[in-house]
Amino acid sequence: MSTLKPLTIDVVSDVVCPWCYIGKRRIEEALKLAPDVPVEIHFRPFFLNPWVPREGISRDEYLTTKFGSVEAYKGIAGRVVAAAEQEGLSYHPERVARQPNTTDCHRLIHWAGAIGKAPEMKQRLMELYFRDGGDLTDVDVLVQAAADCGLDAGVVRKMLASDDDVALISAQAQEAAEKGISGVPTYVFAQKYAVSGAQDPQMLARAIRQVSAEVNAEAAE
Template structure:
């Protein structure tokens, strides 16, 4: 069996393109005839957002970006349509805009327990599809329990912020790479892919990294 190609992905739980990009990357990885090892990293799009933001995503984006409500609604309608095209049924009327730092801490907790990929999928679906809150410890612990993690231990770790330093390290590394938007994919530590690109782009990058790795090995 060939050596896995490592893919590091910077992403935020409340980034609509990150969930779309996840699906497109997964489709690309399926086209690639080889092993892929994925690790998610934290990126906070809006670290100053309150956990209990009083308003809708439309209110939030309109205020934050200084755009008319109609324009924001059009943006969300557009991204919802793209999501639909990859099989994701976004429900923006139910979304709870929040602060995602603790959800990133949970992703690091899940990584430490070998469940990061399942947790990432659960959090994205919770936020965009299920209308669940992903900013409060109790709600996050419920979601963690749904994938089989120990609810009480999750509450303990998140309350103590055991993984906050790991979140900060990811954010610092993103900054060092010059990452300004997400999703951002780093293939085998060599190639960067920004945004929700087509599956073929990911497959091609994986093949390229794989070929180079094989050539290195045979030198």
């Protein structure tokens, strides 16, 4: 039984951010490289595209607005697809037909956290989007994803139809922005050290060990 104080890691990211998809895998690999360090991970919301309306928009409209054209994104996408493959992940941008606003996705992750399933919920939503081209603006898709992660489908459907926790998610995303987080993923260690970008697992593991050691040294004083 470890006597070390757990290290809190806040992972600030968005479900439709491909580097966040890669970054989630890399922080998981980092944890495997530091198995003796007790860690508590919390997934915090970030809106990569806050201008996308709640009902979402077509993928072509999104890519044209953000990158100038659908073609302009293809070169960028190729590099991200290759990076994802190196982590054993699948990204098929050609399958994505609709760009969602991710408020409801973040609500699902928050609700899944109540039963200890936030990582599974986040992974499921990311796989649906990046691997399968799933429509995350479709309530049926979201409800099924929640059910896949052990949540009650009927309860989730009712909650999605309400404004439950919309204000909370918006406030948390706003808080991240006010703290200066503009690029994701960002990993915040012990609520005071931030590492931005989908960093190498070895680098993240070193940060985990260093900050854990500091936190525990302070606790022993």
